[in-house]
Amino acid sequence: MRMIRAQITVEYLLLSAIALALITFSVFALARIKDSSEKAYDAIAFRSSATDLGNAMDEACALGNGNSRVVALKRVIDAEGGLTAGGARYALMRDSVSNLTMLKTAFCDIAGAAGLVGKTEVRNENGVISFLSVSS
Numbered sequence: 001m002r003m004i005r006a007q008i009t010v011e012y013l014l015l016s017a018i019a020l021a022l023i024t025f026s027v028f029a030l031a032r033i034k035d036s037s038e039k040a041y042d043a044i045a046f047r048s049s050a051t052d053l054g055n056a057m058d059e060a061c062a063l064g065n066g067n068s069r070v071v072a073l074k075r076v077i078d079a080e081g082g083l084t085a086g087g088a089r090y091a092l093m094r095d096s097v098s099n100l101t102m103l104k105t106a107f108c109d110i111a112g113a114a115g116l117v118g119k120t121e122v123r124n125e126n127g128v129i130s131f132l133s134v135s136s
Helices: 002-063
Strands: 067-085 091-096 100-105 113-125 128-133
Touching: 002 067, 002 100, 002 113, 002 128, 100 113
Parallel strands: none
Antiparallel strands: 067 091, 067 113, 091 100, 113 128
């Protein structure tokens, strides 16, 4: 009778160890899936905000001096402008949190700005695009 009880105890311990191992693997797999989905969300949110900001820059530039557009940014974006070796203007938008960047052709000079988030006014001041945070 003691032999049967010992065998049942050993089998129970073995099944418990297998169940704990499976739970451990599942937790690690779920953590990796969560990290991947957070990175994908960050990339999509940045791309959306950077595209909106780029479109607002293009519109303000095309409308001429004194015009502005307001855009709602979902991510904190740093924006800067520059010239390529060939003399073409560009706008570089960067998310400093996730180290994502977006480069686009610009039609006006870009005055750099850091920490743009929430409602942001994009204005054309004598052919130079500047930014003003309206609200967070």
